[in-house]
Amino acid sequence: MSLLRKIRDTGRVAEDAPPRPTENPPPAAQELGGSVQVRHIDAGSCNGCEIEIGNAFGPVYDAERYGARLVASPRHADVALVTGPVTRNMAEPLRRTVAAMSQPRLVVAVGDCALNCGEFAGGYGVEGPVADVVPVDLQVPGCPPKPDAIVAALRTVTGR
Template structure:
């Protein structure tokens, strides 16, 4: 027991330094969010790869909440919508309704290559199109799936932290 305590005392605290503040300019609607963002995730027809990375971004390792982004359960409480996957024919109208239910000022973030250009699902019979073809998109997060660091960095540009 004493050797363990001695090792802890000699090693000290081991942690990575905080990442630098994001340099890209925030979208105009992000200025009204005042440093925090309530985030609602919408799956428009993805393979769930982006959902796993979003879960990791809000998990204990990357912890997007420390930068002012918090997941909420309703679009009526949200400031930011994270939309993943290509928009399927059955999800086009619910996505439009979700965006309409989100109060102004709102931001729509397309997460992943499928949300940006339909990715592997391009040309599929059940695919309506990319997210930008159905609703207005403010910010893009490329990648298949995007790394949690990139998702957190995008949320940091939105919150300004």
């Protein structure tokens, strides 16, 4: 059934919430409670992951209904959502941004480039994967990862 037909029949765009995540959250996630403030950091990506993060927080996937909200400052954030391989110019700003976040904090590496540099591996301007620069608590593989995988990772953190 097409999305347009579904909207006409039901008046709803989004599906009902899937069941709660069964994965064990990272230890710091248990201290955060049921909601988190998320700071997105582009460490050198091609913007494919950013499009999917935008979709994850858009009206269809709606990550906010599971307690994850985007914020503009690392001082307000509990979770750093990092995309792309870390470039030489972004290594120090990434370290400083994560250091500016209060404890407990989590770092989520989103996309294959953040996990292993993907297509950019061995490039002159590439420092390395996110885990080589800051400690990573959770990984979301994919090139780019689907919005539902991003939402599932955030649900693991919030427990909702």
